[in-house]
Amino acid sequence: MACSGMKRFEGKVVIVTGGSNGIGAATARKFVAEGAYVYIADIDEEGGVKVCQELDGNASFVKCDVAIETHVKGVVDRAVEEKGHLDIMVNNAGMLHAHGNSITEVSVETWERVMAVNVTGAMLGMKHAARVMIPRNSGSILFTCSVLGLMKTENASHGYIASKNALLGLMKSGAVELAKLGIRVNAVSCLGILTKMLQEWLDEVSNGMCPKEVFEDELQRNATNGRKLTVDDVANAFLFLASDEASYINGHNLMVDGGYSVHGRDMVNFKDPPRH
Template sequence: MRLKDKVCLITGGAAGIGKATAQRFAEEGAIVVICDVNREAGEALVKELGEPACFYAVNVADRAEVQAWVDDVVRRFGRVDVLVNNAGITRDALFVKVKDGELVKQMEESAFDQVIDINLKGVFNCAQAVAPFMIRQGGGVILNASSVVGLYGNVGQTNYVATKAGVIGMTKVWARELGRYNIRVNAVAPGFIATEMVQKMPEEILAGMKAKTPLGRLGDPRDIANAYLWLASDEASFVHGATISVDGGIVMGT
């Protein structure tokens, strides 16, 4: 019961790593509050978790929605102890594709903007909304979802990599700014994880992911949830400003 009675907010909590994190936190006694744009999946999850877990339909790129969510959680529970900035999307495409000297395709500006809005601005919105409450209550924990591709880069993911590298940078800044208020800020950088989305990929793609991972398998969403759990708990009370890779020892490009 490492998170007993802690009010824990999880963005993108209806599926994948977010869902596994919500389940794991609930097992450890947390009051789990998830937000997602998928209302059906979110409501099904909180029904599974049982009270006092609750769901809010929130687009993290919408600052007003985020603020209203956080304000209501504070009114309802009186505090915010942990924020897990998990929500994220992909819109993959090559930066440019040239054939016979002619540009034939490139990443669309709209695809770049969509990923920036959710994966980077969304993290900013949510962290900035909870920080004043955490300061007033004397502390808290902010955990941000990065990725190994934010460390190493990846073909076809200019937008996604930019956000995940940016998350690492923001984590370091917030660690410097918020540590004096007893707010710990860290990031987790997952490798290839067997989420519902990933498992739908062609078998040859999955085989390639496994081949790049020295442990020879994809990660389970609970592997990441366990990392978040440890970082959220008092066991990690002196871990601050770090980016923890949970990736099976992946070596990109091999």
């Protein structure tokens, strides 16, 4: 039995890729609040260092492009060298792109970069996390997916849709292989949240025609519970899946979308967004 007052992740070591802002930063903060030590792996050094400073010595920033294997291996090796082990790997880093929503306009260069970050980066995270988790017969590997891994909406790019579908397949194949080695692999798929990355995408795909407030109102309207999704909602899902309470959950894609995937309407009509 755990000691009274003991935090859920006391003594655990966590890596969060893409942890400098948005969902990743919220996830890092919540793990630290529950007793974990977190390594934030990201290309955004300024944002990552800022988050680490907020976490008062309970997090470290490591500059990392997840599409480069030596970077990912280096983050994992550093965690093990400094803390002795790795318990949880959150493969959260990802990217959107707005250029070429039509299949006839897709840039191969953009397509390959999206796949490199969203899919190859997650594969490398699972590969190197598993490498150090297998000897301990213990660990949790998590992926940030999307409702768009289950459906296609009019304004979502082919590259992003394909990458999120691929992530779900990667999660399932990893779950089957690693379960017998004591490692659980799961994913969280969420509705859109207007993080910095999504704001940049919104401005481009709507040609500045869709104000932030309109987009957020439309997301809230499309959730069956009528509530706006927050980064903390998604972070809470990651903490649950990584916790002992979820010890029998493996190969699962946890939907955190307020029921949006039940009906799957387009999020916003960018050509004629509603006005309030």
